Amino acid sequence: MAAANGVTAFNDVNEFIGFNPVMPATAVTAVMPLPDVKNLMALVDLTAVTARRSFMAVIPFVSSKGGAGKSTSALILATQLAARGSKVTVLDCDQNQHCAEWYAEAKNKSVAVVGDITYKTVVEEIEKAHQVSDVVIVDLQGSQNMTASRAISRATMVLIPLGATHLDAKEATKSVGLVQDEEVVLRRAVPYRAFFTKCRPKPTIEERKIKDNLLGLGVPMLQTRLLSRVAYENLFSYAVSLSDYADQGVGVSGVEEAIRNADEFVDDVVAALNDLDGDARAAA
Numbered sequence: 001m002a003a004a005n006g007v008t009a010f011n012d013v014n015e016f017i018g019f020n021p022v023m024p025a026t027a028v029t030a031v032m033p034l035p036d037v038k039n040l041m042a043l044v045d046l047t048a049v050t051a052r053r054s055f056m057a058v059i060p061f062v063s064s065k066g067g068a069g070k071s072t073s074a075l076i077l078a079t080q081l082a083a084r085g086s087k088v089t090v091l092d093c094d095q096n097q098h099c100a101e102w103y104a105e106a107k108n109k110s111v112a113v114v115g116d117i118t119y120k121t122v123v124e125e126i127e128k129a130h131q132v133s134d135v136v137i138v139d140l141q142g143s144q145n146m147t148a149s150r151a152i153s154r155a156t157m158v159l160i161p162l163g164a165t166h167l168d169a170k171e172a173t174k175s176v177g178l179v180q181d182e183e184v185v186l187r188r189a190v191p192y193r194a195f196f197t198k199c200r201p202k203p204t205i206e207e208r209k210i211k212d213n214l215l216g217l218g219v220p221m222l223q224t225r226l227l228s229r230v231a232y233e234n235l236f237s238y239a240v241s242l243s244d245y246a247d248q249g250v251g252v253s254g255v256e257e258a259i260r261n262a263d264e265f266v267d268d269v270v271a272a273l274n275d276l277d278g279d280a281r282a283a284a
C-alpha cells in the first residue's frame with residue numbers, strides 16, 4: 001500500500017480487492033461498531049468468501065469508439081474465466097444492451113449479466129456484483145461518458161481494445177487519456193492495458209507501427225492479440241460461449257483455434273492482474 005497526498009493507493013490486487021472495492025479492510029472495522037455479534041459474523045463471512053476466491057477483480061472495457069470490440073472481448077473474457085471456475089458478473093452499461101440480450105437468449109448461463117446500468121447505478125451495481133462474484137466485467141458504451149468515468153474509478157484494471165487501424169489507435173489514446181483524467185481525480189494510479197483485437201494472424205506493418213507508437217507513449221499492452229474470427233463474431237448471433245459451439249452442436253469454423261487464442265488472452269489478463277503489485281505505473 002502506498003500513500004500519496006494523504007490518499008491511500010491500493011496497488012496490490014489482493015490488498016485492493018480483498019474486500020469491497022471501495023471499502024478497504026480497515027474501513028470495514030471502522031464502519032462496523034464492535035462488539036456487535038451480528039456485525040462480527042458478517043465480517044467473518046466476508047473474510048471466508050474472500051479466502052475462497054483465487055482472485056478478484058473489477059475490469060471495465062473502455063473505448064470511446066463503437067465497434068472497437070469491447071462487448072465481444074468482454075464476453076470472451078467473462079465466459080472463459082467462468083469456464084475456469086470463476087464466478088463472473090457482466091454489467092451491461094451500453095444502451096444497445098448486447099450483453100444483456102445475449103444473456104436473455106443464452107441456454108448456458110455460465111456468467112451472470114445485469115443490464116440497464118446507468119451512470120447513477122454503476123458504482124452500486126459494481127459493489128453488489130463484487131459481493132457475489134470473483135470478477136466483475138463492465139461493458140461500456142462507445143463514448144466518453146460519466147458511466148465510464150465511474151466504472152474506471154472502481155477498476156482493478158481497465159482494458160482498452162483496439163483494432164490495428166489508425167483511427168482505432170487514435171481512439172485508444174483518448175481512452176488512455178480518460179483513465180489518466182480519472183487518476184488525477186482519484187489521486188491514485190489506475191492500472192490499464194490496451195490490446196489488439198480483430199487482428200490478422202500475422203501483424204500488419206500498420207499494426208506494428210501502432211504498437212511501437214503506443215509503447216513509445218508508455219501505454220502498457222497485453223501481448224496476446226485477439227484475432228478476427230468467425231467464432232468470436234458469432235457469439236452474439238448464437239447467444240453462446242466458445243465452448244457452447246461444440247456442446248450445442250453449432251457448426252462454426254475455427255472454434256478450437258478461437259478457444260486457444262481466447263485462453264492465451266485470459267492468461268495474459270490474469271498475469272497482468274497478478275503483476276499489479278510490481279506495476280511500474282502503480283508505483284508512480
Ligand SMILES: Nc1ncnc2c1ncn2[C@@H]1O[C@H](COP(=O)(O)OP(=O)(O)O)[C@@H](O)[C@H]1O
Pocket residue numbers: 063065066067068069070071072073142197198199226227228229230232233234
Ligand atoms: N475478435 C473479433 N473477431 C471477429 N469479429 C469481431 C471481433 N471482435 C468484435 N468483432 C465484431 O465487430 C463488431 C463490433 O464488436 P463489438 O464487440 O460489438 O464492439 P463494441 O462493443 O466496442 O462496440 C461486431 O460485429 C463483432 O461481432
Ligand SMILES: [Mg+2]
Pocket residue numbers: 070071072094098139140
Ligand atoms: Mg458494445
